[in-house]
Amino acid sequence: EVLLVESGGDLVQPGGSLRLSCAASGFTFNSYKMNWVRQAPGKGLEWVSFISSSGNSKYYADSVRGRFIISRDNAKNSLFLQRNSLRGEDTAVYYCVTEGGSGYYPDWGQGTLVTVSS
């Protein structure tokens, strides 16, 4: 069974930084592309970032490019999202998701809440 467990969510001040982690198990992590998707309170889903299975290719949404960095450690079956220069609009539940086939998301973690507020 695929299991994705996010951690690192917290209350952080505007301008601050935070690193999210996702521990993966139940599948061959180093064979899968991975993504982060977020959802602001009461709002819809927003794709944040993509990383290839090797970690060599990375893409970002315009709203976070230059502030967020996605990375992975295939030896430790872990995905990360380093978030800098945080803004109020970054307040959201952040989901770690696998990417299947051509780009859809078969597996989701339970999410971790990040609140950006003074």
Place this chain on the structure above:
Amino acid sequence: DIQMTQSPSTLSASVGDRVTITCRASQTISSWLAWYQQKPGKAPKLLIYDASSLESGVPSRFSGSGSGTEFTLTISSLQPDDVATYYCQEYNNYYSFGQGTKLEIK
């Protein structure tokens, strides 16, 4: 960027009804479209991928159709457990989600 527009935003139907949700893309995305179901406080769940392929374990009352710019998600006979918000997602060019359709029972 590709914009995904769902309609309606809210839908109220009776148990047993046939329900249809529409998703339109601002430019052609071939069949690179998925549908997700999200219940309150839970992570989204994949229902349909590649526009019409049913994810393993998803009830057969769910179906998807369409290609190009217009797509539909159909629930053939609405059940109480189907109360949720439904999202479409394109993956032709990066990834974009629709704004969601909230489905309620009358």
